[in-house]
Amino acid sequence: MHDTIMSADDIRRAVTRIAHEIVENNRGIAGLVFVGMRTRGVPLAHRIARAITEFEGVSVPVGSLDVGLYRDDLPERGSSVNIQPSDLPEIRGQRIILVDDVLYTGRTVRAALDALIDYGRPERIQLAVLVDRGHRELPIRADFVGKNIPTSRADDVQVRLEETDGDEYVRVSAAREAEVTR
Amino acid sequence: MTTVRAHDARATDAPLFPPVAPEDAEWQRHHLLDLDDFTVDELERVMLNTDAMKEILSREIPRVPALRGTTIVTLFYENSTRTRASFELAGKVLGADVINVSASGSSVSKGESLIDTVKTLQAIGADVLVMRHNRSGAPYLAARHAECSVINAGDGLHAHPTQALLDLYTIRNSVGDIRGKRVVIVGDALHSRVARSNIWSLTALGAQVTLCAPPTLLPAGLRSGEGRLPPVHVETNLDRAIEGADVVMALRMQNERMHGGFVPGMREYSRLYQVNADRLARANPGALVLHPGPMNEGVEISHEVAHGLQSHVEEQVTNGVAVRMAILWLITRTGGRAARAAAARGAL
Numbered sequence: 001m002h003d004t005i006m007s008a009d010d011i012r013r014a015v016t017r018i019a020h021e022i023v024e025n026n027r028g029i030a031g032l033v034f035v036g037m038r039t040r041g042v043p044l045a046h047r048i049a050r051a052i053t054e055f056e057g058v059s060v061p062v063g064s065l066d067v068g069l070y071r072d073d074l075p076e077r078g079s080s081v082n083i084q085p086s087d088l089p090e091i092r093g094q095r096i097i098l099v100d101d102v103l104y105t106g107r108t109v110r111a112a113l114d115a116l117i118d119y120g121r122p123e124r125i126q127l128a129v130l131v132d133r134g135h136r137e138l139p140i141r142a143d144f145v146g147k148n149i150p151t152s153r154a155d156d157v158q159v160r161l162e163e164t165d166g167d168e169y170v171r172v173s174a175a176r177e178a179e180v181t182r
Numbered sequence: 183m184t185t186v187r188a189h190d191a192r193a194t195d196a197p198l199f200p201p202v203a204p205e206d207a208e209w210q211r212h213h214l215l216d217l218d219d220f221t222v223d224e225l226e227r228v229m230l231n232t233d234a235m236k237e238i239l240s241r242e243i244p245r246v247p248a249l250r251g252t253t254i255v256t257l258f259y260e261n262s263t264r265t266r267a268s269f270e271l272a273g274k275v276l277g278a279d280v281i282n283v284s285a286s287g288s289s290v291s292k293g294e295s296l297i298d299t300v301k302t303l304q305a306i307g308a309d310v311l312v313m314r315h316n317r318s319g320a321p322y323l324a325a326r327h328a329e330c331s332v333i334n335a336g337d338g339l340h341a342h343p344t345q346a347l348l349d350l351y352t353i354r355n356s357v358g359d360i361r362g363k364r365v366v367i368v369g370d371a372l373h374s375r376v377a378r379s380n381i382w383s384l385t386a387l388g389a390q391v392t393l394c395a396p397p398t399l400l401p402a403g404l405r406s407g408e409g410r411l412p413p414v415h416v417e418t419n420l421d422r423a424i425e426g427a428d429v430v431m432a433l434r435m436q437n438e439r440m441h442g443g444f445v446p447g448m449r450e451y452s453r454l455y456q457v458n459a460d461r462l463a464r465a466n467p468g469a470l471v472l473h474p475g476p477m478n479e480g481v482e483i484s485h486e487v488a489h490g491l492q493s494h495v496e497e498q499v500t501n502g503v504a505v506r507m508a509i510l511w512l513i514t515r516t517g518g519r520a521a522r523a524a525a526a527r528g529a530l
Contacts, residue, residue: 081511085233
């Protein structure tokens with residue numbers, strides 16, 4: 001069994017709300033740089049930036065980050081060993097909004113922080129995620145969250161986005177089902 | 183050395199995303215011995231990862247922790263500058279520890295066998311053994327007796343896979359898809375492990391490869407198709423071979439292997455087989471000139487072509503570091519340390 005936790009409309013509203021919160025909390029967009037974490041953080045970062053452009057009338061820089069070489073564990077099952085080039089604008093002295101689809105153990109974010117700091121010293125780094133599913137293993141929290149989803153560790157959270165998957169939803173498959181569908 | 187790109191424009195333009203490969207197959211290859219059994223998919227994955235490694239090399243401080251705690255040993259029974267240095271740098275950029283062992287000045291010169299040397303280095307903690315040997319097939323023997331990964335950095339007349347991969351990367355960077363492109367490999371193909379490995383990878387991706395050399399310097403069985411190599415064109419006249427070429431790869435005239443009366447003399451050889459400006463003019467405009475190095479300028483390649491606008495020789499060396507990083511990264515995803523780490527986490 002799986003439950004659809006967010007529909008395409010829910011995702012759109014969450015992205016718009018996060019965009020507003022980011023501008024509000026940062027009192028404008030001065031010095032903001034959006035960094036999407038591969039794979040699905042990248043389209044999300046672009047969407048948030050686009051939303052901000054719509055209501056602020058100014059474009060904001062967006063980059064992409066591959067953290068594969070900074071992980072302290074093997075990539076999770078099914079994820080690729082392939083590393084893609086990161087493509088970042090100048091981040092020194094900027095306010096970075098790190099964007100990812102799911103926040104879980106926090107290890108990917110930890111890797112991303114290390115990777116970012118290798119490029120220079122940002123003024124600050126904030127974290128925006130579409131879904132927070134809990135079960136942190138590190139002292140990391142998100143500043144902007146689309147939806148908090150209570151899960152068990154064995155559950156499988158699937159985020160699908162139009163740009164990367166040709167489909168758009170967030171689903172949670174219960175533990176046993178997740179094993180079978182793989 | 184940072185490049186500033188037009189990031190601001192991207193926020194509003196509809197961005198293009200590469201489709202996510204559905205649950206990528208894991209990298210299976212534990213050793214890199216030759217490219218003869220590489221699939222197109224594996225070649226593409228090496229190219230993709232090399233792109234990412236190039237980005238790291240372009241950073242102000244090119245260093246990532248990917249292979250922290252991994253020990254790489256380079257074991258060279260033959261001289262080398264660029265291959266060894268680029269493997270060492272590739273390992274260090276990825277955060278690995280690199281130990282260099284030369285045959286001279288090690289226990290090898292006291293008569294230790296190859297297998298014993300491999301076992302000793304493994305016992306010290308080597309995860310990857312990068313090996314160059316003057317005997318064809320030596321890395322295969324090492325791989326049979328090693329649990330660690332073995333990378334062939336050149337064995338005798340047989341194979342030099344990382345050189346072929348960096349050549350492939352350099353060519354693709356300039357010409358894009360190589361299907362149907364004409365690649366002419368000029369020179370001593372008989373003694374060239376570089377040529378052999380290149381023939382495998384270039385033909386696998388659909389390039390038309392022509393070998394050009396005096397008949398005495400061509401591998402046996404090439405024309406008749408009896409050899410193990412995939413079919414290539416053979417042309418002993420360079421002026422004809424180079425006609426319409428997209429890539430011209432000159433091979434080093436290996437003076438140390440020229441004692442068998444293969445050519446009447448270096449002057450005659452260079453008159454007939456040197457890649458010079460006149461001959462290059464017969465190739466396609468803008469054709470790439472490659473050379474695996476070290477170059478004998480004035481023998482197989484003229485000074486002006488070696489350092490001319492069409493020469494990508496230096497780019498080859500730079501790409502060599504990135505390609506070797508990609509190989510080190512991919513190969514350490516298998517067996518050994520990766521498996522132990524996964525087992526410790528109960529993931530396997």
